Amino acid sequence: MTFSQTTLTPQDVLLTGEWIADGSGVREDDVCSRIRAILPSLRNLAISSDGWSKLLRDPRDERFWELTYPQSEMQGGGAPQLENVTGFYAKSKYDLGSPPNQQAESFHALCASVERTCSELTQAGDAGLARALVDRLRHVEWESLSELLKELILLVEQSLLRENTPHHRWILTNLSLSLARFISSASRERPASPSP
Secondary structure, X not given: OOHHHHOOOOOOOEEEXXXXXXXOEEEEOHHHHHHHHHHHHOEEEEEOOOOOOEEEEOOOOOOEEEEEOOOOOOHHHOOOEEEEEOHHHHHHHHOOOXXXXXXXXXXXXXXXXXXXXHHHHHHOOXXXXXXXXXXXXXXXXXXXXXHHHHHHHHHHHHHHHOOOOHHHHHHHHHHHHHHHHHHHHHHHOOOOOOOO
């Protein structure tokens, strides 16, 4: 592998590996190999409370990266994914450095709730919406969070307009209410200074 294949470039934002099944079994694709080659160049900062994700930082440009296994239901945990995330998301989810503040704790709770709900959405057949919700939360800063959540509520409401099973509608309704509650509480807690 070349140097550019063993390090992250400024253009890298999301690397999603896949496992390929062929006649001889299951093997990793080139992206899995690249992620494996990149990991030694990153600093380990934290592991999530459930143990399924890890926060890393590239010492060359100080960007935060989250290592996850989106297909964790697969044997062995599934193929890896390395995604650039905002400092706000990283500090909120992984409780880094500074003492926790109410915004970080609230946002972390919201992310955890949305991630759980997205697992249910995926099982209910709405993987596209689930992915859109999780992806967008990982790339938001506090200052634009309320606007993003309003957009996400619209996405959820559009999904509600389609024909869905009662269980699917229940999931979407609860998600919409959670997002709206967070917007209401966040507007009362506007930070006095920039993001944590």
